[in-house]
Amino acid sequence: RHRMAGALVMLLLEDWQRYLERRDEIESITDPRCYPILWIDAAIWSGNIALHTSPGAIIGTTIKTYPTGATELHGMFAAGELPEILTLIEKAESESDADFASIASRSGWQRVMRDHGYALHQVELRNDLR
Numbered sequence: 734r735h736r737m738a739g740a741l742v743m744l745l746l747e748d749w750q751r752y753l754e755r756r757d758e759i760e761s762i763t764d765p766r767c768y769p770i771l772w773i774d775a776a777i778w779s780g781n782i783a784l785h786t787s788p789g790a791i792i793g794t795t796i797k798t799y800p801t802g803a804t805e806l807h808g809m810f811a812a813g814e815l816p817e818i819l820t821l822i823e824k825a826e827s828e829s830d831a832d833f834a835s836i837a838s839r840s841g842w843q844r845v846m847r848d849h850g851y852a853l854h855q856v857e858l859r860n861d862l863r
Contacts, residue, residue: 790817
């Protein structure tokens with residue numbers, strides 16, 4: 734089951750199958766030092782990552798709650814065909830009662846998402862120490 738801002742949604746077998754079909758791709762775009770694929774698997778089953786799927790794409794989202802009570806719909810990963818990814822993002826946003834949405838990704842997504850209301854908010858600089 735998935736918790737999306739208080740609503741409970743069942744993990745559908747079809748969504749899990751679509752996840753498995755793109756699992757290798759998802760593993761290749763996520764940093765295994767932060768999100769090992771087995772952790773992602775468990776987070777989906779436990780409801781901490783919600784899946785949004787179509788025949789050609791998949792996205793995974795989480796809900797983050799801030800100390801003020803504000804909620805953020807956060808895009809954890811996206812894989813597949815870009816037009817279908819964009820449709821899934823719009824659907825996830827419309828179904829969520831979060832206060833805002835965010836995507837942490839590579840810089841190319843900034844250009845893609847500009848026409849969808851997303852704008853640069855902060856910059857995170859990272860230095861690999863190991």
